[in-house]
Amino acid sequence: xxxxxxxxxxxxxxxxxxxxxxxxxxxxxxxxxxxxxxxxxxxxxxxxxxxxxxxxxxxxxxxxxxxxxxxxxxxxxxxxxxxxxxxxxxxxxxxxxxxxxxxxxxxxxxxxxxxxxxxxxxxxxxxxxxxxxxxxxxxxxxxxxxxxxxxxxxxxxxxxxxxxxxxxxxxxxxxxxxxxxxxxxxxxxxxxxxxxxxxxxxxxxxxxxxxxxxxxxxxxxxxxxxxxxxxxxxxxxxxxxxxxxxxxxxxxxxxxxxxxxxxxxxxxxxxxxxxxxxxxxxxxxxxxxxxxxxxxxxxxxx
Amino acid sequence: xxxxxxxxxxxxxxxxxxxxxxxxxxxxxxxxxxxxxxxxxxxxxxxxxxxxxxxxxxxxxxxxxxxxxxxxxxxxxxxxxxxxxxxxxxxxxxxxxxxxxxxxxxxxxxxxxxxxxxxxxxxxxxxxxxxxxxxxxxxxxxxxxxxxxxxxxxxxxxxxxxxxxxxxxxxxxxxxxxxxxxxxxxxxxxxxxxxxxxxxxxxxxxxxxxxxxxxxxxxxxxxxxxxxxxxxxxxxxxxxxxxx
Numbered sequence: 001x002x003x004x005x006x007x008x009x010x011x012x013x014x015x016x017x018x019x020x021x022x023x024x025x026x027x028x029x030x031x032x033x034x035x036x037x038x039x040x041x042x043x044x045x046x047x048x049x050x051x052x053x054x055x056x057x058x059x060x061x062x063x064x065x066x067x068x069x070x071x072x073x074x075x076x077x078x079x080x081x082x083x084x085x086x087x088x089x090x091x092x093x094x095x096x097x098x099x100x101x102x103x104x105x106x107x108x109x110x111x112x113x114x115x116x117x118x119x120x121x122x123x124x125x126x127x128x129x130x131x132x133x134x135x136x137x138x139x140x141x142x143x144x145x146x147x148x149x150x151x152x153x154x155x156x157x158x159x160x161x162x163x164x165x166x167x168x169x170x171x172x173x174x175x176x177x178x179x180x181x182x183x184x185x186x187x188x189x190x191x192x193x194x195x196x197x198x199x200x201x202x203x204x205x206x207x208x209x210x211x212x213x214x215x216x217x218x219x220x221x222x223x224x225x226x227x228x229x230x231x232x233x234x235x236x237x238x239x240x241x242x243x244x245x246x247x248x249x250x251x252x253x254x255x256x257x258x259x260x261x262x263x264x265x266x267x268x269x270x271x272x273x274x275x276x277x278x279x280x281x282x283x284x285x286x287x288x289x290x291x292x293x294x295x296x297x298x299x300x301x302x
Numbered sequence: 303x304x305x306x307x308x309x310x311x312x313x314x315x316x317x318x319x320x321x322x323x324x325x326x327x328x329x330x331x332x333x334x335x336x337x338x339x340x341x342x343x344x345x346x347x348x349x350x351x352x353x354x355x356x357x358x359x360x361x362x363x364x365x366x367x368x369x370x371x372x373x374x375x376x377x378x379x380x381x382x383x384x385x386x387x388x389x390x391x392x393x394x395x396x397x398x399x400x401x402x403x404x405x406x407x408x409x410x411x412x413x414x415x416x417x418x419x420x421x422x423x424x425x426x427x428x429x430x431x432x433x434x435x436x437x438x439x440x441x442x443x444x445x446x447x448x449x450x451x452x453x454x455x456x457x458x459x460x461x462x463x464x465x466x467x468x469x470x471x472x473x474x475x476x477x478x479x480x481x482x483x484x485x486x487x488x489x490x491x492x493x494x495x496x497x498x499x500x501x502x503x504x505x506x507x508x509x510x511x512x513x514x515x516x517x518x519x520x521x522x523x524x525x526x527x528x529x530x531x532x533x534x535x536x537x538x539x540x541x542x543x544x545x546x
Binding site: 048049050070071073074076078080082083084085086087088089093096097098100101102103104105129145 | 304305307308311312315316319320381385386387389390391392393394395396397
């Protein structure tokens with residue numbers, strides 16, 4: 001179990017993580033969702049012992065990450081946001097050195113490295129230097145590397161950032177397989193679909209603070225499962241409904257161009273904060289919540 | 303021990319892959335010094351009757367050992383600031399002393415190879431030295447001290463530029479002033495006194511004594527042993543500080 005209690009991290013005047021408390025159960029795939037600068041990476045860096053918190057505590061299976069860092073490190077595998085490989089080493093050598101760093105015996109390293117290279121579909125290129133790998137291959141190698149010492153907890157910090165759609169799909173497939181094995185995973189992402197697909201519990205974080213928590217389904221049901229987007233010349237208004245029938249009834253009374261769709265975690269984020277998770281992925285100005293409408297509907301504008 | 307091996311293995315693999323590039327870089331400066339200083343002063347005798355090339359070669363061994371073992375600082379900074387591979391070490395259950403030991407041994411390896419290259423170059427220039435365990439020990443001690451100092455500076459540096467400045471203002475003057483090319487008694491007394499405190503001075507004296515088959519200068523040996531203990535302890539402390 002991962003327990004985060006009143007965690008705060010300040011860099012000078014900037015508060016990156018603000019009194020964050022979370023509990024992640026064993027075997028859970030837990031998504032930290034939020035825009036850039038929300039405090040997701042700082043939280044992962046604290047959990048991976050790379051950064052000390054200003055106050056509060058975090059523990060992994062009972063090991064405090066500040067007071068017992070060596071014990072905590074043995075329990076976690078980390079996929080850093082930045083691809084950190086020596087370009088002169090081969091994929092196999094990178095895994096071998098990682099195994100040694102975690103105190104594994106040579107025979108165990110060889111066996112596990114082969115298994116992980118197969119798992120990441122990199123067996124054929126294992127003798128190539130990492131400098132020759134594509135971004136997607138490096139990402140898959142970083143997941144294989146994080147799994148080398150068979151950690152109980154996997155910390156994935158933006159594991160698909162900067163990848164094209166095909167490479168992203170392959171990395172997500174690897175993560176999905178690890179989740180299905182029952183591995184405890186903490187995944188940070190600002191890709192909504194990624195968190196919805198991979199996480200069975202989600203914390204929505206904004207400006208270092210936890211603003212909502214639950215399963216993707218629970219969070220979506222809080223705003224309404226179905227959305228009607230009404231397009232006006234100057235903005236888009238979103239109205240949330242409990243059922244598709246209610247949404248359809250509402251649309252039938254309207255003359256404007258409308259779209260009916262399922263609500264997603266982006267809608268949850270916008271409803272709570274009035275901003276998009278990924279501003280670069282939006283259609284224009286940030287939307288903002290506008291209170292509750294009729295028919296158990298809620299309204300947002302963009 | 304496995305963690306120490308991991309750090310050294312990484313260095314060995316990179317060294318193997320770039321061996322000829324490293325060998326060229328390790329030999330270029332000594333070769334230029336041998337050509338410029340050596341040939342220019344060929345046949346000249348020192349006050350004690352020694353040929354200048356015979357005097358200079360141990361100084362070059364000391365200088366090359368220092369510069370290339372201290373060069374670990376650049377490698378560490380590249381891994382910290384550019385490749386970010388230091389984060390892998392930081393998030394692994396590696397003790398501070400194990401990481402420092404691995405990097406020191408890697409630096410010693412580089413310094414040792416560089417010293418070997420200078421010895422071979424000296425032979426090509428007709429200068430032979432007296433190979434002995436004493437000479438090997440003197441090089442080991444020198445590279446240990448400067449590898450440890452390399453870790454300290456690499457961890458304290460906040461950028462590549464910091465590291466470059468330190469090399470320009472500390473290492474380069476040491477390379478020329480510390481009895482490598484000229485005996486200290488040529489300096490005014492106060493400069494000689496300052497220079498004799500710098501760690502390359504006893505290293506050059508020790509290597510020169512070993513290379514000539516002379517007796518071990520006890521004071522320099524003790525100085526370097528103390529410097530080794532202090533610099534390694536500092537390296538471990540600074541690594542601890544940086545990893546946090």
